[in-house]
Amino acid sequence: MKAVYETSAAQAHQLPPMTLPEFAFIGRSNVGKSTLMNAILNHTGLARTSRQPGRTQMANFFRVNEKWYFVDLPGYGFTATGNREHKDWQDLMDGYLVRPVIEKFLFLWDPRRDFDKADYQIGLALSECAPLSLILTKCDKISRMERLQRQKILENAFKSRGIKLASTHAVSSLKKDGIEELREELIGDKDK
Numbered sequence: 001m002k003a004v005y006e007t008s009a010a011q012a013h014q015l016p017p018m019t020l021p022e023f024a025f026i027g028r029s030n031v032g033k034s035t036l037m038n039a040i041l042n043h044t045g046l047a048r049t050s051r052q053p054g055r056t057q058m059a060n061f062f063r064v065n066e067k068w069y070f071v072d073l074p075g076y077g078f079t080a081t082g083n084r085e086h087k088d089w090q091d092l093m094d095g096y097l098v099r100p101v102i103e104k105f106l107f108l109w110d111p112r113r114d115f116d117k118a119d120y121q122i123g124l125a126l127s128e129c130a131p132l133s134l135i136l137t138k139c140d141k142i143s144r145m146e147r148l149q150r151q152k153i154l155e156n157a158f159k160s161r162g163i164k165l166a167s168t169h170a171v172s173s174l175k176k177d178g179i180e181e182l183r184e185e186l187i188g189d190k191d192k
């Protein structure tokens with residue numbers, strides 16, 4: 001698999017032209033977006049990761065096998081950076097979400113948490129723009145039983161608010177659990 005960094009956008013007007021289908025990774029700060037992208041692409045260090053929330057501040061575009069873009073979107077819900085950053089995030093998202101080249105949104109979620117109002121709003125907005133997959137991250141931190149229970153609760157919570165899911169995956173980028181299945185769903189077996 002060939003993955004190369006292409007460009008970044010901090011604001012909507014900096015978004016690159018639409019030339020290939022895009023898989024967009026979105027979720028709260030620190031949920032594991034950049035780490036998951038690296039795990040799927042088998043490329044440690046391609047997308048920058050960090051213990052501190054707010055590491056990824058721009059939409060970063062990675063070209064994969066000359067066929068797709070993987071887009072690492074900045075995390076939301078990190079209020080310590082203040083309102084100005086939130087406005088920038090909203091502006092970038094308003095510009096990004098409506099791109100017709102989006103093949104799928106990967107909405108990453110730590111299954112130990114419950115959704116709040118902002119998460120439902122984002123989930124609904126995403127599901128109305130392109131197919132939406134729920135990706136439960138850091139599953140190495142909970143038991144299999146707990147994971148299954150939480151998955152059902154979270155799926156039902158989305159469903160009851162009219163948020164349609166194309167699929168759900170439970171993954172651990174650390175242990176590489178569920179990565180192969182997710183990679184296959186996104187880019188198929190032959191393009192590894």
Ligand SMILES: Nc1nc2c(ncn2[C@@H]2O[C@H](COP(=O)(O)OP(=O)(O)OP(=O)(O)O)[C@@H](O)[C@H]2O)c(=O)[nH]1
Nearest residue numbers: 030031032033034035049050054055056075173174
């Ligand atoms: N235990 C465990 N930790 C993980 C896993 N995936 C990511 N992490 C850790 O979670 C932290 C945040 O990971 P990132 O990939 O940087 O998170 P992000 O969503 O890109 O964060 P922002 O760019 O700030 O929005 C890092 O310390 C990772 O090592 C996982 O599967 N298991």
Ligand SMILES: [Mg+2]
Nearest residue numbers: 033034055056
């Ligand atoms: Mg990141």
